[in-house]
Amino acid sequence: MFTNNDINFEALKRKAYNGRWATLEDGIIPLTAADPDFRTAPEIEQGIIEYIKDGYLSYGPFSGLPEFKKSVADHFNQEKHGTFSPENVLAVNSAAQGMFLIASYVLQPGDEAIILDPVDFLFKKSVETAGGIVRLCPVDTTTGEIDFEKLVSLITQKTKLISICNPHNPLGKVYSKEILKKVSEIASSHDVWVMSDEIWSDIIYDNKDFHTYSSVSDEAKRKSFTVYGFSKSFGIAGLRIGAVLCNDQEILEDFIEKSNFNSTIEGVSTLSQIAGSVALEKAKPWYKDFLNHLQHNRDLAFKILSRSEIVTPNFPEATFVLFPKIENGMSSDQFTQHVLQQGKVAIVPGSERWFGKGAEGHIRICFSTSQEILEEGLNRIITSF
Structure with a gap:
């Protein structure tokens, strides 16, 4: 194959x-x-064909199709130690869009966000697009380890967000539960949001365990967003489908409202959501x-x-x-x-x-x-x- x-x-x-x-x-x-x-x-190809056979391509619910939200929540709960309900999931048109929406929601112009260095360029771009100021926290390019001393020293009154990439692109590091807990303790003690980009969390080798960020502590659950996508693990980048997950339902509903997902401006192709759902259910x-x-x-x-x-x-x-x-x-x-x-x-x-x-x-x-x-x-x- x-x-x-x-x-x-x-x-x-x-x-x-x-x-x-x-x-x-x-x-x-x-x-x-x-x-x-x-x-x-082939299951994804077949799923798309089956869905359009009756000739209807109507509007879906603004926050995502029920089957999509359920399959993403189940996937995180079964494979990544998550505790998400389907209501904790928002369909977005790519993990990248999720990152940009989160930065816009959390940051006001002039606010600071800490991102890892090196890391994929979309982290920096999403912060800057929201009017935020980027602060770089070094990561060891050999081991992938985060410089926690530097991380703490970067936090100021203006810091509103810490963004992590787990598994890390381009270093391929999987951050352990203990490391993520440390991030959550630092973020919580300074009342800072955390965004965890987990688009690579299905491509993990040697049966290594993966913990979604919000699962590692109550602090992590309280003030965080998780980003997920299908382009890496299922090769459907052109369908532009991803998800934002948040354990706090009130926060997610406010996020949905402020991101204009409660209208026909935003929302994701139903066909793409079916592909995502079938990927997790059957492929x-x-x-x-x-x-x-x-x-x-x-x-x-x-x-x-x-x-x-x-x-x-x-x-x-x-x-x-x-x-x-x-x-x-x-x-x-x-x-x-x-x-x-x-x-x-x-x-x-x-x-x-x-x-x-x-x-x-x-x-x-x-x-x-x-x-x-x-x-x-x-x-x-x-x-x-």
């Missing part, structure tokens, strides 16, 4: 944008945007095979890059990206350009634009493709020098 023969390259060249197959010249291998090269689960066997394939790819990529002497790879506990450290003295942008021109492989530079100041000197490589493509791409990177 996840061999090279299962990839429809013609379809990818027509449809896979965002720095991938449809945007690059023939002959270039994209190991760029975190999006699988494989077609989505788990497909997903487990996919995860197994990804774990083999992670091990293979680590092995190949470890022998290279050009980069030192990290060993991610989660996600399907690697974040190797460049060892030949090049900057992230120089390295990426060299590999594109000489090796015909597209990768993401660890530049400030994409991941913040702390990312410089690294590259990000996506490995959610076939073993053959991955091997070819990595060997091209190494032999281009």
Whole structure:
């Protein structure tokens, strides 16, 4: 199901944008945007077809279809130690939109938000779009550990939000219950909101346990939002479907109201919600095979890059990206350009634009493709020098 023969390259060249197959010249291998090269689960395709068979595509409830909300709540409660009811779930049109809505809800212009460094660029962008000021808390690029001393020192009267990425993109770190508890104690003692982006929480290796942030303490439950999406684990990025979860029903209702979800301005395509619901209800066997394939790819990529002497790879506990450290003295942008021109492989530079100041000197490589493509791409990177 996840061999090279299962990839429809013609379809990818027509449809896979965002720095991938449809945007690059023939002959270039994209190991760029975190999006699988494989077609989505047949159960999801079938679910969409079944839903539109009767010819009705009417308005859904503004906060989301009941079956969508139930399947997301059940998924978090069964797999991630959550305690959510379906009413605690809001359908949004991507995890990214969820992040932006939360920043807008929590922050007034001039308020401060603490984000990790390095981390995906959407954290910074969402804060700035809301008029907030970003404060960077360093994360060890080898271990993924948060510098808690620095975190506490960054908190001022203006701090309103701490945002975490768990599992961490691009480091692949899964934060333990103890670490999350520490975050909740700090946030609670300063009366600060926490947003936990958990879009990667299904792509975790070696059967490692995952705790959704709000499950770790009463403090964590009290003043937090969780963001979730389907693009990584089920390959349906183009359907733009995600969820915001919040254990406090009153807060969530206020959030829904202030985010304009109580009108036809906002709200999410019912078709996308059906896809999300079917993914969680029926496509788990497909997903487990996919995860197994990804774990083999992670091990293979680590092995190949470890022998290279050009980069030192990290060993991610989660996600399907690697974040190797460049060892030949090049900057992230120089390295990426060299590999594109000489090796015909597209990768993401660890530049400030994409991941913040702390990312410089690294590259990000996506490995959610076939073993053959991955091997070819990595060997091209190494032999281009």
